[in-house]
Amino acid sequence: MTETFDHGGGIRSIQVPIPDNPLGYTLVYVVDTDRGPVLVDSGWDDPASREVLTAGLAACGTSVTEVHGVVVTHHHPDHHGLSGQVREASGAWVAMHPADAAIVRRTRETRPERWYAYMAAKLTAAGAPAEHVAPLRAARRRTFPGLAPALPDREIVPGELLDLPGRRLRAIWTPGHTPGHVCLHLEEEHPDRLPGSGRLFSGDHVLPEITPHIGLYEDPDDATVTDPLGDYLDSLERVGRLTPAEVLPAHQYAFTDAPARVRQLLTHHEDRLTDLLALLSEPLTPWQLAERMEWNRPWQEIPYPSRNIAVSEAEAHLRRLVKLGRAEPVAGSEPVAYVAV
Numbered sequence: 314m315t316e317t318f319d320h321g322g323g324i325r326s327i328q329v330p331i332p333d334n335p336l337g338y339t340l341v342y343v344v345d346t347d348r349g350p351v352l353v354d355s356g357w358d359d360p361a362s363r364e365v366l367t368a369g370l371a372a373c374g375t376s377v378t379e380v381h382g383v384v385v386t387h388h389h390p391d392h393h394g395l396s397g398q399v400r401e402a403s404g405a406w407v408a409m410h411p412a413d414a415a416i417v418r419r420t421r422e423t424r425p426e427r428w429y430a431y432m433a434a435k436l437t438a439a440g441a442p443a444e445h446v447a448p449l450r451a452a453r454r455r456t457f458p459g460l461a462p463a464l465p466d467r468e469i470v471p472g473e474l475l476d477l478p479g480r481r482l483r484a485i486w487t488p489g490h491t492p493g494h495v496c497l498h499l500e501e502e503h504p505d506r507l508p509g510s511g512r513l514f515s516g517d518h519v520l521p522e523i524t525p526h527i528g529l530y531e532d533p534d535d536a537t538v539t540d541p542l543g544d545y546l547d548s549l550e551r552v553g554r555l556t557p558a559e560v561l562p563a564h565q566y567a568f569t570d571a572p573a574r575v576r577q578l579l580t581h582h583e584d585r586l587t588d589l590l591a592l593l594s595e596p597l598t599p600w601q602l603a604e605r606m607e608w609n610r611p612w613q614e615i616p617y618p619s620r621n622i623a624v625s626e627a628e629a630h631l632r633r634l635v636k637l638g639r640a641e642p643v644a645g646s647e648p649v650a651y652v653a654v
């Protein structure tokens with residue numbers, strides 16, 4: 314059963330399933346142009362997902378061979394997974410922001426041993442106990458399951474219009490969830506004349522009910538101390554100022570009143586930072602902080618990979634607090650512990 318939805322004004326969406334994932338599906342948007350449909354994201358690389366995308370394009374009165382281009386909001390596999398196969402079938406271009414294209418290149422080139430060693434070193438530095446890091450060290454002799462995301466062939470240039478003949482789609486760089494995440498502003502009147510400025514394809518940046526994951530940007534080749542949460546909060550304000558009439562996100566459903574949702578997300582993160590500061594009345598490593606933070610279930614029940622994501626999220630919040638001068642590393646601590654200032 315293929316779920317497609319007509320958003321009006323030559324925009325439709327296809328619910329492309331993400332196997333074994335509580336998110337359920339990625340909304341792949343089909344934007345009509347004078348040169349054939351352009352997709353915003355492509356969906357997870359899996360035979361069943363590919364079948365749904367193919368059937369969905371047929372239900373939209375077109376086909377995968379007609380696709381003119383694929384605009385990728387960010388490199389995550391639920392967004393970029395099928396881009397290479399769409400390009401093979403159609404000759405379409407695939408566009409991505411250079412910061413995420415660099416991650417795709419690195420994913421293709423980094424040997425699994427190097428990746429596991431990097432993750433193990435990072436978790437150790439964050440104060441993870443030896444028994445948590447051990448499986449990563451053991452995994453070094455195993456191989457990765459064929460992880461070879463497609464290299465994009467076009468760069469998304471922030472602030473510029475994309476190559477969508479007959480349409481006005483502008484790239485808005487919104488780093489945070491990933492360093493090269495983009496939202497896409499369709500600068501056309503809303504088909505139902507809703508008040509506001511056009512429509513916004515928001516990727517994972519702004520979702521109606523989910524707070525996107527903000528962790529550290531992972532890069533074994535780069536020692537820059539980045540501030541992903543700071544990037545994210547700046548990007549949120551940028552998107553709020555656009556005041557789009559409607560938001561077309563990559564998961565869940567389309568919604569209006571973007572500024573209200575942006576305010577909610579800003580408040581959520583402000584509250585979270587305040588809660589963390591209270592925890593940091595005693596010195597804590599990122600791991601200890603993650604153990605004490607509030608998650609959607611008790612720490613003991615959080616599965617292994619999600620714990621790694623949680624620690625990364627704790628570190629992103631710590632970076633923000635340090636940058637704001639509200640927390641600082643404890644001199645001489647090893648692994649480094651942080652305390653409220």
Ligand SMILES: [Zn+2]
Pocket residue numbers: 387389490517
């Ligand atoms: Zn994502």
Ligand SMILES: [Zn+2]
Pocket residue numbers: 389391392517563564
């Ligand atoms: Zn996603």
